[in-house]
Amino acid sequence: MTEITPGFDFAVSIDCVLFGFDGTELKILLIERNEEPFKDWWALPGNLVDHDESVDQSAQRILKELTGLSDIYMEQYYAFGDVNRHPQGRVISVAYYAMLRLGGDKPLKPLSSYAKKAQWVNVASLPKLAFDHQNILNKGLEKIKRRIKHLPLAFELLPEKFTLTQVQSVYELILGKKLDKRNFRKKILSFKVLKELEEKQRGVSFRAATLYKFDKRKYNKLFGKEISF
Secondary structure (H helix, E strand, O other): OOOOOOOOOOEEEEEEEEEEOOOOEEEEEEEEOOOOOOOEEEEOOOOOOOOOHHHHHHHHHHHHHHHHOOOOOEEEEEEEEEOOOOOOOOEEEEEEEEEEOOOOOOOOOOOOOOOOEEEEHHHOOOOOOOOOOOHHHHHHHHHHHHHHOOOOOOOHHOOOOOOOHHHHHHHHHHHHOOOHHHHHHHHHHHHOOEEEEEEOOOOOOOOOEEEEEEEEHHHHHOOOOOOOO
């Protein structure tokens, strides 16, 4: 049995993986670092856990300091502990993820000089990331790829009112493959958790599509926690 010594020579950090959908692209929230190591590199919002806070409290603090976002529900999904993952010493990172609807109501403004800026970046065209953040991001993508098949995660990324094309687009972007339009619509409508509205898209140059809303109450009543989308 390993004995616990009074002093520790490692640190714990938090990395936040926030996914967003702007109507056409799946995006990830990144910061441009303003400190060494990896100064001027793009990275996931992350920093060390303070001695007087829990990891959940730390995740909220770090996200607010580095991006300006607050009161975002994030779920812990993995821990990264490779010995040499940080050039300055042993750092174990706890990763959190969240899925957000993108809009003008959530401005990005870092409150700490640790980050030059925060920006939503298309997952399909990412720059090289600092540390092992590409691996952390990949694990996050794997997580939502598994969960979107059984939980209504797609609707967390969509606006309150959406088209069936937008729903299919979210599934295709996360799953990384094209889906047959007819079969997808038949299946998604068969669950009877989408409410068809007497409204259509506005301000589009093509034929306006019918709008829908996700009926969360009906979903919970019919399926509980899981469904095979």
